[in-house]
Amino acid sequence: MRQIIRDTACGVVHKLTRGDVSPLELLGVLEERIAEVDGKLNALPILCFDRARKHAEAIMKKPVSERGLLGGLPVPIKDLTDVAGVRNTQGSLIFRDYVPARSDILVERLEESGALVYARSNTPEFGAGANTFNDVFGPTLNPWNTSRSAAGSSGGAAVALATGTAWLAHGSDMGGSLRNPASFCSVVGLRPSIGRVAHTPKFKVDRNLGVPGPMARNVEDVALMLDAMSGEHLGDPLSLPKLPHSFLSAARSGKKPRRVAYSPDFGITPVDPQVAAITRRAAARLAEAGVIVEEAHPDFRGAQECFHVLRAFDFAVSKAGLLRSHRDLLKPEVIWNIEEGLKLTVEQIERAEAQRLAMMTRAVDFFREYDLLLSPATIVEPFPVQNRYVTECNGKNFDHYVDWVAIASAITLACCPALSLPCGFTSSGLPVGLQIVAAPRAEGNLLAGAKTLEDILGLRGCTPIDPRPQS
Template sequence: MARHHDLSALEQAAAIKAKQISPVELAEHYLQRIETHNETVGAFVTVNAARALDEARAAEQAVLDGADLPLLHGVPTGIKDLNNVKGERTTFGSVLMKDFVAPYDDFLVERMRAGGLISLGKTNTPEFGFPCYTINEVAPVARTPWDLDRLSSGSSGGAASAVASGLLPLAQGSDGGGSVRSPASACGLVGIKTSRGRISGGPLRVDPAGLGVAGPLARTVRDAAAFLDIASGPGIGDPHWAPPLPAGETFLGHCDRPPGKLRIGRYIDPVMPGAQPEPEVIDAWEKTCTFLETLGHSVEDVPPPIDEDVVAHFVKVWTLGAATIPVTDEQAKQMQPLTQWLRECGLALSGREAMDALTQIGLAARRAIEQYAPYDVIVAPVCTQVPRPINWYADAPSPEADFELQKQYSAYTSPYNVTGQPAISLPLHYSSEGLPIGMMFVGRPADEATLVSLSAQIESAAPWRDRHPDIWDL
């Protein structure tokens, strides 16, 4: 008989509705696994067992009462510690916020709760979400369970560690430069960077560059699609709105729709100065392209979406984000060296330089979307390398050198934060050492539906959900 964590999120929801599993029993199962393994994999910053069990008891009563149940009723999840949950500690991965208790729920948290999900706590993230690795001073290091001497990437590293280790069936992440896709790749998961405006960042988050979006980390495409169905939609005052699906359609429904023959573009040049994909990454990409052709799709070479000049503008915009962290100069001295350095770089920009960088990445986004307009999907690796060793960035001689290593590792992802296009990482390949290598599929603007349909087709032809790291069975 399958253990509870062997079931997908949708299978768990179906078992709850059929009264085969109690939401309380399911929450207790995962809370026990978190207690056993969290120190090892660094998945959670905060666990709120009492609140989770109260919500699970209410969910169980709704089943007994014959209530109309939402799609993921009673299924456990985790909220990334960059998102606010009213009454819960929200640290943003920083000692400066270690005692902060959020006074409100983010709109996304409200949507997840309305969709039936029960949060067991806050998942680990680096300080204010800036690095592509998850190391901070408020929680254990987030590690990929495929090799506990390696990082789970970031900034949704805790969420990815939790799902890949069987501590959650599904988790929420966010992605401003690769922060869902890189952890998905490092941990052998499905991870979706949604379209700009698909999921609300409200009520307070305003990103002038439009880089950051929320998205799911899951074991299956269907679970990720179900998350989109419950989480999507604009909130009051949002600056960007992605058009909804036509009436009567769902993202989950698109998992059962054949995508037809797609025109797919491919490229391997990561553009990022100094970045070189490892041979096993190139081999995985080549095999992916050949596999797509066996599924009946047309695959052809295309240029990369941006050039090196755009990378420099993106870096400036990234540092502007650090410059807006609401801390005094004295408080900033308590931040980690990388965060301090990014903040200083952002503060050093003149108003003209900042506006020019924002303008240039906007123009680059237009050019990239025009260039790829003839294609249904673009395929590239997620990262240039397999998951990095624990001390890979810590051993860098300076914050600037640390940042360069990050750019070289997660080198393919950020262009699509610039364009706002949806992108998904799929766990199609593993290295000779058994480490996951994710492949990235990018859709047309606001076209998650085609990505979900193609991804479901790929998963059906080359399933991955039953491949687990050793910790899964512990």
């Protein structure tokens, strides 16, 4: 039974629907695996197995056909999103004892789809910083080398997948928070289009830099979870209706892109030469499927300035009250980001919104010529966990703690769906992810193309692993 941690999520759901395994048995397996490995990594610091077992017992009273798409599959929720009756610390000492009475729309949707919430995955304070550490639970370590960062902010989710304490995981992404940890941990993380996954609006009705999304160990599993998460909801005015065909069927369609573009840097960021070489080789292998691969990218000029302003504005809107009331409990990067937002002028916001609109328009035009855009998902290999963030790459120093994620945040600004696909390892044995991007709302094409390349690269199945100390 313990070997089931190595199964795909699609495979486990199939066993659930056939009655080969029960939701309660899966929870038992996960509880044992967490006890075995998570103390070395700190991916799932909050457990709620009693709550999960109650939900499992309720699901098991229903006919199999009424148990939802996931059929009783356990799923951890990132510690930024409300789960009724379970602590939601947001990685902050301010909220270390906060227990919400009601779940986020996203969690309600997943549970309606048959998910069992059994744990909260670790995240940096308020999801800020792209390195998963906080003053409530401490750092989350990378299982490929426990001296290295798991990135963030969905670092706990990525590590849980990589070590077999989850088959699917919930994450969220503003400037790469799904894609960076997926890259660092050799799993798949997908940032969907705005509105694809409904969630409870907070602070601002049309707040859309950050979106929730699925994480898994392979493309088919991430598509399955996107199916379970997606669909419109009256409580989220930006949410999109379900499509007539499932994302899993799109991933399995065998549809190949005709023409794709690769860029190591989008013309806006340095990149480690080894990471560039690994991702370029991976992209080039699409030619084996008859795909035209060319070096090109949309015009992303102004992306770093634009993201800096819009992110700062978001922090001011959502966190200014905390700065006034709990400044002493906020980490320096969050204080800086809020204060940057409070200093903004209307003219700066006007310019940033115009820059974003221009980038989105140029990206849409680009995808009339190319089916997909490929690049590194991150510009470096996993860095030492004690470094708060990446300060330098390939001889260039970064001015701010978010500048090093520009290759991901540019795609956020363009409103495109994107995923990180495992594509190789550095000479140190550390994972590298390839970012694959599609036109807005074209997740079906994205998943089909990613599955094509995943089959060619042959890296599926290299996780889960046991934690590997620094060699």
